[in-house]
Amino acid sequence: MIPKFLKKRIFKAPVTTDSASTTDVHPIASKPYTKTPINQLYRKLSGQLLDVAVKPKLLGELPEFEADDQILRFYVLQDYSRSNSILIDLQTQEYNLPPALVGVNDAAHHIKENAAIIFLNHPHAKDNQLSPRLSRLVSAVLQYPELKVRLVPVSILWGRAPEKEDSLFKLLTADNWEDPSITKQLFNIGVMGRDTFVQFHPPQDLRTIINDSLKIDLAGNHILDSAVSETQSFETQNSELQSAHVKSSSMHSIDENNLDEAPKYTMVASADGNRELVRMLQQHLTVYLDKQRASMLGPDLSDRRNLVDKLVYSPAIKHAIETEAAETGTSVRDARSLARGYANEMVNDYSHSIIRGFYKFLTWLWTQLYDGVEVHHFERVRELATDYELVYVPCHRSHVDYLLLSYVIYKRGLSIPYIAAGDNLDVPVLGPILRGAVAFYIRRSFRGNALYTAVLREYMHTLITRNTPIEYFIEGGRSRSGRLLPPKMGMLAMTIHSQLRQTNKPVVFIPTYIGYERIMEGGTYVGELKGKPKESESLMGLLKVGRKIERIFGNVHLSFGKPLYLSDFMQKFDVSANSLPADRTDTPLDDKASAMVDNIGVKIMQHINKAAVVTPVSLLSLVLLSAPKAALDESSCREQIALYQGLAQQLAYSDDTVITDMSPQQIIDYGIKLKLIERTPHILGDIIQVAGKQAALLSYFRNNILHVFILLSFLAALVARNGRIERSRLNSIAEQLYPFLQGELFLYYPAHSLTGTLDKKVDSLLSHGLVVELGNGMLSVPESNSMCYQQLQVLATPVGQSLERYFMTLALLAQQGSGNLTENEVVDLCHLLGQRLSVLYADDIPDFFDRALFTSFISALTRLDYLQKDEATGVLTFDHRINDIAHHAKYVLTPDMMQILQQVASLDEDEITHAITEISNKKQRKFGRKR
Template sequence: MTMQPSDGRTPPPWLFRVLGKLAAPWLAIRREPPGAGADLVRPDLPICYVIERYGLSNALILEQSCREAGLPSPLVAMPVGDLVGRRRALIALSRRQGYWFGRPRNRTHSEGLARLVARLNDDPSLDVQIVPVSIFVGRAPDRQSGWFRVLFAENWGVVGRFRRFLAIVLNGRHTIVQFSPPVSMREVLQHDLTPERNVRKIARVLRAHFRRIRTAVIGPDLSHRRTLVDGVLASDPVRRAIADLARKENTNYAQAWRRAHRDAMEVAADYSHTVVRSLSFVLTPFWNKIYRGVTTHHFDGLKQNAPGHEVIYVPCHRSHIDYLLLSYLLYVNGIVPPHIAAGVNLNLPVVGSLLRRGGAFFLRRSFKSNALYSAVFSEYVGTLIGQGVSIEYFIEGGRSRTGRLLAPKSGMLAMTLRAYLRQPRRPVLFQPVYIGYEQLMEGKSYLDELSGRPKQKETIWALLRGVAGVLRHNYGKVAVSFGEPILLDDILATHAPDWRERRGELDAKPPWFGDAVDDLAQRIQVNINRAADVNPINLLAVALLSTPKYAMAESDLLAQLELSKALLEAVPYSDRVTVTPLSPAEIVAYGEEVKVLTRTRHPLGDVLSLDGEQAVLQSYFRNNVLHLFACAAWVACCFQNSRRMSQAGILRLGKLVYPFIQRELFLPWNEEQFGEHLQATIAVLAERGLIAFDPESGQLQRGPGQTDEVFQLRAIAHSLLQAFERYYIAIAVLVKNGSGAVSAGELENLCHLTAQRLSLLYSQSAPEFFDRSLFRGFIATLRELEFVRVGENGKLVYSERLEAWAKDSKIILSRELRQAILKITPDMAREVAEPPALPVEGVEPRE
């Protein structure tokens, strides 16, 4: 009599049990989804498992996985009898044919599937649920793995038995078994088709399903780099560009083709699964050396959305580490790393080749005047999208030196949209990603650049010196948070509902194209901010940078940290924002531990401060989360120079200034929603006693003098006050010079110099205060909202609305500050020489 296992499952034949025990020490299986078990399937229907390729190892892996999950064995017949042959509940769509050391062939006909369909046709009362199962051996070797193991990890090739044996021995403890939801065979059979056609149809659907899962896990089956380049050069747009260049430069087609070939080889990645696996092996100890931990948020949503979509990863860009970090996290969590658009400045000797094999493709900073290069690059991107290759690029164009999101550049987005309009094979999904650091390895170089020193050119020697320096430090923790995805079809449905019917007319740039790209760029930046992670360093920076000397008594700092956390929890910015679970006391202790805070002992109470260069660096981390406090900061700003103000007045002025704040901080609300958040914030501040309702005047009021509540309001307001100072500088320069006196470029330069001088004379503002890009964005918003327009002579002409807007600033900015700005504002538009690099408070100049 055959013994039944204690869980009620029918045991497999004795031979498989023996082989399973021999294989068990070499296998460690991770099931996907992690909770996959008996609740995955319907208990009322027999189960038949379907795998992509048959092999003894796959059967044993599936049997062990089912045993661990409490599912019926695939190696015994179904309760209703032997339906698929060989007394198993297992179907393989293809089977290797070949000897142990021979070159295997792949036979795709499935006799078991044919038998199952025939039996269901014969017995209309019978139904079976099929469960597709994907098996991957050796995808992610760990830090104890040998280099040799990556050569035998999972790929697209059909391997022989000996190679599969080595893969199990070397990499079996890194096996992934992914169960897909069951499907009723009775529901998918079509009665108007013959059994043979039903078999072909079901097999085709299952093969497409397995390809989709395999692509998501190990990446697409890429052609050789030269084959891909040849396809790019053979496309009609590139051939036309080659012919145009030959005609323009009076040369022959072959010479122009060779130039196009050089451009294509400069651009194209040379993706290697082996190199990617090797890099994952190397990077694990690297992350453990330089970081205290890497945390991911909302990753499960990406794993659900990625299969079946062309995924475009669009992270914020804060560090060179962004490239490696995101690809590494995707890989070790079961998603293929994307191809990454990298600046050609990173195409260094040795390093460039390694990055290229890791999926990097290179682009020049500007190629508007190079029609041939533009055609080659656009066609290459289109080819990747057409092949279903996931891509990563940074729409900010470069790393943020201030900690804020930069105004998006639309070039790569436009190329992606054009490629999809031309070949909409798979739906395109944009995945915004927020990356938050506690310390930046490029922090000092960012300060140098903001202070006017030229950016250092990347060289192989500079890279080696940088790596050596990086390995001597620890940079705290990192958070990678995946924002709400954006479907390109949704964007197109908004701007061009009939785009599919008019695809033949879309070769030229349609009138709605620019608006669609701008809308997409804005949504990406908004969704990145909506996925922010608030770490202890962010909260310390927000609190301490609000004081003149970047210092607080310990009791005040603890109270301010508690208030900041309470505001984030009481008026949530987004359901994807995450906040450190540490208490205020634990945040302070952590700041001291990582040497961000300096404690000064004093009999009346310890003082905690940011010292020297550290104080200036912390403005970067404050700016990471500035948008989360925009509502609270605006309400607090309204009480800086006035004790009383009506709620209606706060809302009116808030809606007036909101378009400028929204564009600078990429806030997610319209004006009405902003007003609702302001009201909710006012209620929280009133509940905590920072402001109160005065029944006599019917207005809101703050406390008098220098109470703790007034101190807390001032600290909250400070994060937004510098933005209003910049706004007032721009308006003061414009009004003082007169309408039609300065151009946009001249205004930007004068604003930059005025802010720079203001910071030298009156405050300890960080260099990001006079960052040109912030003034450029404000001037652009003035033009968009028609506060100013460009006159016939190219100068800016402003309306009375601007002067009225400037008058409201007295509510926010003190009289002393407004007078100081007016005093140093240039009174005529003239060319001003570029100033020398200015020293930053607490930063020693370096040679």
């Protein structure tokens, strides 16, 4: 606590002084800054005392200043506060920024300010609370065209708890302290000092802000008229300027076509002039800081009980309750009670103490689990946070995902999103904690329950209209194979439904890639892919995971993809804003809106993959699992890694894709450190191979980046399997099979321009010597005993599994005939055949027979009209084109493999019946356990 005898010295001493006896030149902005010995003593004493009580945390990035000695820089704070002034001064000293509490003296432009801080709301301001310092700077900028002034808005939060609606405590914990409220300042320092946050926002050019304001106001012309009415000659004011240290301003003539042109004539107004202009600038800066504050804290909180009441008694839910009562024959009261129960199931219960506890715990946990948390492209999110409704749509790889993403967002200064979580996580102890950490729970299945759907839609609508950031996993569940799962459109449709009911802020989707180098659930995923029942979440399961904290999990990567603006899709699909009734939840989306939902879902998945991070572990996995027996001599391993890095860098999958900059040897050493691979010494050269029982786990990380190399692998396989092939033939086969690879791996290359993409990739293979051009459009493999030939064979391997699945599925369809199997039966049978094939003939890596992959292939066949599905029975019909697609497999698969696949897919009627019966019984038992 601060001693009483020093309180007056800290809070009553003037923050700035008009006198100047010494000069202090800052290394970044070397304009003269003046300060007196008294000011130096004040800064030192108050700063030291405040430094003891307050430990501010810096949010965001430090501002980047131009290396120009002639630029004057001022920090902009919303409200006058002695404690805030000292705090900003300490921060500028700590981070070597231009000083805040030092006088700014620019004799050439008649500027003499006692500090480099502008308070937008100053208790000593006259003229309707206009900032005196901002007024003087505006006048100087208008007077001198060459003067450069940069304003750096600064946000200071004494605590990051969102304010509660109608809270009495809000009066004591407000962030902004006015001059008389010394008690409040002491309360802030004493109570919130260890929970203080500072964020410096990007510098803004004052002249640009002025010009933008004039452009906006040009139609009214009242700013210009105000300045003209107060025009005086510079000579008449000169004596007043010298005594008051106040600089006159000039108003340039305004050309409506180009406000940035040189002025045609000059007008001079007093420093008290330009009131409307200064008021507009001050409003601009105030709104800017208000938006920044809202993006950091989120919307004001409503008490959970009140929120449930508002939901239940909203017009939309009233209608849903009446409909439920009429359809089920129950009373309105009973239906309302049921709706209230649904709302209590899902509504979160924000607790700032839980958030703070999680933040501290996770800060410790990540240092125990990971070597580092790498974040890419977060600046995109920060730029959008103030003006858009943010909807984070990450891939789902682990239970750690939502903790990690929220932690990264919170640490970088934005409010954490409300997370849609499956009700399987709403277990004792853990469930309430996650609910306090802004999780809201959703049932895994509620199809046919109209009232539950209505309550969930209305709750989502409430969050969106209150500008609450939201997060949901569009895949629905965690990927067990490392590939992206097909998108589930339910939450996405609800988001769009809300936006079409009422538009507040425009919605923007933030696709987010999360990549690990080891995952806690790795062993569980392998078991589930092999057929073990899924483990339900529980506190005991959480404790089991906790035992793994001492293990090494490498680095984890979060990469924020290119934002997807809902307004762009609405324009593309001709969907009108506010086209649905605001007081109803049951209005269906029309065909155009439904098509838009499907398109957005696919684009989100494609943008997640575009933001992929090619980590050392994923690259190592791709190389070794493509080699015979998952082993290479160390020199060959290094060369293959270098090849993959070179291919990925020469022809980047996307501008958002991040490639590890580790050297090949560092990557190998890193894999050994994580105990994923091992080095076997040998007199002819050490051998690098996958460590025991790690192959299945490494396939998970290989699949994370398979999409980056899949077309290169496909082209390599076409050349490698045929020895020679015409370039035109290669393109033709690739174009025929590309839609299936695109559907499986969410490739973003459009089919209509695929030829150009293929040509670039073939040229890349040629430049690396993996393919040889013979002339007349003929391509060939390199010499069979060369290193390039061996590298081509390894590169050709990854696409093989996908093509084997395709051929096996097509063979099954062809043998069973059109109109004999349903879609679900085909997927189930292919899953069983894949298991059998993997055990008998392959490496028993379970991601080969992942059911989601067969579902994706059947969906692609249906979308391209190779299959037709009877909506009533689900039976699939097809024609001879199925055999035509299978015919292309011979250009990639070996005859032996095709024979094996053909044999495995040969099932007689009794085998089909037995398999379908067993699968049905297994599903019923599984469903019974869930219930």
